[in-house]
Amino acid sequence: xxxxxxxxxxxxxxxxxxxxxxxxxxxxxxxxxxxxxxxxxxxxxxxxxxxxxxxxxxxxxxxxxxxxxxxxxxxxxxxxxxxxxxxxxxxxxxxxxxxxxxxxxxxxxxxxxxxxxxxxxxxxxxxxxxxxxxxxxxxxxxxxxxxxx
Numbered sequence: 001x002x003x004x005x006x007x008x009x010x011x012x013x014x015x016x017x018x019x020x021x022x023x024x025x026x027x028x029x030x031x032x033x034x035x036x037x038x039x040x041x042x043x044x045x046x047x048x049x050x051x052x053x054x055x056x057x058x059x060x061x062x063x064x065x066x067x068x069x070x071x072x073x074x075x076x077x078x079x080x081x082x083x084x085x086x087x088x089x090x091x092x093x094x095x096x097x098x099x100x101x102x103x104x105x106x107x108x109x110x111x112x113x114x115x116x117x118x119x120x121x122x123x124x125x126x127x128x129x130x131x132x133x134x135x136x137x138x139x140x141x142x143x144x145x146x147x148x149x
Contacts, residue, residue, distance in 0.1 A: 008118060
């Protein structure tokens with residue numbers, strides 16, 4: 001996959017497509033209700049708001065939001081007080097919202113798969129980069145703040 005942009009939103013879109021395919025062609029069991037659909041909408045809106053709030057801190061601190069780049073600032077305010085990866089957490093929330101909306105049991109398998117990809121391809125390397133860039137300050141932050149919550 002040389003030349004393929006290795007970006008978390010693209011992984012989210014891929015898993016959303018997979019969830020849709022599973023729901024459409026291999027649903028196993030389906031659960032449909034207007035309450036579940038509303039819950040999916042609310043979760044998706046909350047996740048999108050979390051992305052906006054988190055991205056605003058990158059802008060405010062004038063540091064890169066792109067993974068695989070050297071961080072210029074250690075952000076520990078806002079949503080980063082609660083989660084080291086609020087944007088990735090929001091991506092999981094968006095996929096969970098879609099799974100709820102689809103109502104197909106088979107689509108649930110996409111959630112742990114996305115968590116694994118985000119952890120291994122992005123969160124762990126970013127944590128190592130923070131330690132390299134900010135040393136003990138980053139180590140203290142990583143010890144005090146959960147990767148997800």
